[in-house]
Amino acid sequence: MSSPTLTTSSLAPYDAVLLLSFGGPEQPEDVLPFMRNVTRGKGIPEERLVEVSQHYALFGGRSPINDQNRALLAALRAELDARGVDTPIAWGNRNWEPYTDGALAGLRDSGASRVLGLVTSAYGSYSGCRQYREHVAAALAGVAGAAEDAVPADPEAAAGVRVDKLRHFFNHPGFVRANADAVVEAFTDLAARLGRPVAEVAAQAPLLFVTHSIPLAMEAGSAAVRPGYVAQHEDACREVAALVAADLGTAPEWSLAFCSRSGPPSQPWLEPDVNDVLAERAETGTSAVVMSPIGFVSDHMEVAYDLDTEAMATAKDLGITAVRAGSASTRAPFVAGLVDLMLERAAAERGEDPERVTVGALGAWPDRCAVGCCLQRAGVDTGLPTISQQDADGTTEGAAAR
Numbered sequence: 001m002s003s004p005t006l007t008t009s010s011l012a013p014y015d016a017v018l019l020l021s022f023g024g025p026e027q028p029e030d031v032l033p034f035m036r037n038v039t040r041g042k043g044i045p046e047e048r049l050v051e052v053s054q055h056y057a058l059f060g061g062r063s064p065i066n067d068q069n070r071a072l073l074a075a076l077r078a079e080l081d082a083r084g085v086d087t088p089i090a091w092g093n094r095n096w097e098p099y100t101d102g103a104l105a106g107l108r109d110s111g112a113s114r115v116l117g118l119v120t121s122a123y124g125s126y127s128g129c130r131q132y133r134e135h136v137a138a139a140l141a142g143v144a145g146a147a148e149d150a151v152p153a154d155p156e157a158a159a160g161v162r163v164d165k166l167r168h169f170f171n172h173p174g175f176v177r178a179n180a181d182a183v184v185e186a187f188t189d190l191a192a193r194l195g196r197p198v199a200e201v202a203a204q205a206p207l208l209f210v211t212h213s214i215p216l217a218m219e220a221g222s223a224a225v226r227p228g229y230v231a232q233h234e235d236a237c238r239e240v241a242a243l244v245a246a247d248l249g250t251a252p253e254w255s256l257a258f259c260s261r262s263g264p265p266s267q268p269w270l271e272p273d274v275n276d277v278l279a280e281r282a283e284t285g286t287s288a289v290v291m292s293p294i295g296f297v298s299d300h301m302e303v304a305y306d307l308d309t310e311a312m313a314t315a316k317d318l319g320i321t322a323v324r325a326g327s328a329s330t331r332a333p334f335v336a337g338l339v340d341l342m343l344e345r346a347a348a349e350r351g352e353d354p355e356r357v358t359v360g361a362l363g364a365w366p367d368r369c370a371v372g373c374c375l376q377r378a379g380v381d382t383g384l385p386t387i388s389q390q391d392a393d394g395t396t397e398g399a400a401a402r
């Protein structure tokens, strides 16, 4: 869905784009070291580590996420080429190879000094926003040769590379359209399985949007400055459901459920869990559902295990026919929307006033986060160096934190 206002074929002032993602193991020996990277300092119980390692073992010790990012990288390259943009695009992960520091060092060595970072998280929270911003700052410190426990206050200046993170895209029309297309396909598939008209099925089978649960303290942290993680999801869900209703001629009843809860049992996380929702639904007579993994950009391990393996088994036990909709992955509207966002941001950095295309009620996410946005725990600002943040006075001119 390319916007008519974004016809320029330049990403100037950016020298390069960096796709930033979570990373995942690619062979059995990688699983435990990857898990330790992810959970370092997070207070995740050892039993949970062992349990999640077994999810990876079920899939031969290989997460699908890296191949999905390779596919996204190729799709973005093709879309940039189609628009006549030859800006290079690289890829780095937070938790596994290829790591962000190596990608940044490579970009710097090839002469890049301004990089546009695209994080594969649609929604803002510590997990999807600040944790990546702190991670890039630490990676830049590494590129600059600083010790791991002595991150300079301005890692971008030290490394000679500035990284701007692209705004969150949960309410961008490309992401919403891609998810809606996938849900329409899922209802069509469900109707075929039941041998009934799709409009009739959409009127009766609930649409369960599913996302990653986070601790309540992290949810509160996400909601301190802007509408929080849950509010962002509800906005996206409402928009996806409206497009589905327009396509199918019937508005499905929808709700938001959570998966992949972690952490100690004493720590409250967002609920309801998708398995509990299925059980409640079965009790009130539901016999068919569509599950849309709206919180996930691709069908990585949370989708492959928590939805396709665990929730599907729950549904089967309960006698519910369930179809899992696809994710945005490399669907054309999503990929085109991401390139629209890159062009929008580049125009803004050139001092132009591009249209900030969004759907829903929340408006465009700011290009730079406010101080105190997306803290890990509400009210606790560790003050760690981060990229893509405003200065304390709300400007972006200072050197310390962008």
Ligand SMILES: CC1=C(CCC(=O)O)c2cc3nc(cc4[nH]c(cc5[nH]c(cc1n2)c(C)c5CCC(=O)O)c(CCC(=O)O)c4C)C(CCC(=O)O)=C3C
Pocket (backbone or CB within 6 Å): 022, 023, 024, 025, 035, 038, 039, 042, 044, 048, 049, 052, 063, 064, 065, 120, 121, 122, 125, 127, 128, 212, 213, 214, 215, 260, 261, 262, 263, 295, 296, 297, 300, 301, 302
């Ligand atoms: C909001 C969110 C997203 C969605 C946004 C986004 O996409 O960024 C996401 C994505 C992902 N999470 C992933 C994997 C894991 N997440 C874990 C743990 C955690 N996730 C959390 C949140 C999120 N996570 C949180 C609050 C924790 C507790 C520890 C902490 O506070 O950080 C653990 C440790 C074991 C466990 O506890 O489950 C693993 C292995 C993978 C890779 C999958 C693959 O390999 O295909 C991906 C894409």
Ligand SMILES: [Fe+2]
Pocket (backbone or CB within 6 Å): 212
């Ligand atoms: Fe996670």
